[in-house]
Amino acid sequence: MLHTALRLFAQKGFAKTSTREIAREAEVNISAISYYFGDKDGLYAATFCEPMGGDANDLVAACNVPGQSLEETLRICMTSMIDPLKQGEIVRQCIQLHMREMLEPTSRWAEELERDIKGPHRAIAELLCRHLKVDRADDDIHRLTFAITGLSMQLYVSQDFIEAIRPSLLRTPRAIDTWADRLTGYALALVEAEAARRRAAIAQGTGTTERKPRK
Template structure:
């Protein structure tokens, strides 16, 4: 009797288990010291599935890098200057904060991998930034330019708008990198009751203040 084919749900489950265990092992050991055999064993999967889903170890590692970025980007609001600023910021920062408050997101492991990439970038990192991060960054810059009265052709080369975009992202990015330290300084500030709502409200308020400050600076310089 022939074996029945795996259902789409089973295939998806196998792929996700491989990614989850790969993320954990890459975080603990780094790319070079992690082995595909160890990852497959931890995921209770046939090692051949790594080649089937990801091509090779490098392809698996690249997907581990891309997955959390893609998840955040998928939750981003459209870069639409017609949206009320506070409404837009609430969706923008919620996309960054959801993984922080999701126990199953694997954020701690992803952050460890990202930190290693920042110190010693892998051959994959520049391409991932160009494909997944740069388009969102430039869309953000153009939207900020529109809100600040800067023409699209000028906004792309406007250093101050790029700095504003970096600063808006850095507000949330620091929670990814420093949440454990924040908790150590004040237990409950990040993971306690009401922390998500409080953090989101503050980031939105701070982000709004930065954008409005940039608008005011530009209005002042035109007088």
């Protein structure tokens, strides 16, 4: 029932999908929706978090383990963020649902932003601050955070292109594990590039890590 709802919500959106249609295609009694999910809103909410699994709080906790190296932490984060790709078509439907929610927002978008996006972003930014010995996250820390998380997100957004050009890169769980390893290395390179840029700014005596606009 949940997977049927996910497919229909992703294809048609919340407003144009009825509980009667979901029940019919899932071959269940319509009362099962109210029994397990309360109502249509409850079922819609479940399609956002249950099919892909995982918990944003786990990622936040991983960023705050005492004594854990930056590489270990980034590896845990990357693995956590891309592991759902192993579920294949379900993940494709989840991404379609999230994109539709951005275009046709319900209250679910604000809740997802607060629960699954802001918390992990803040945790990674704070991790980078500690590693780069920055007192508080400035614009460049946030840029770096978005760049690092974007490494994993591009796999979801580009999934169809990857499968058309080099399908072996996403074909097996082992291939996805290899992505996690490579993305960890790429993320470390981004962090080192930012560290080098900050060192250069200090050496030049600019007193700031922000580039001045050209006249």
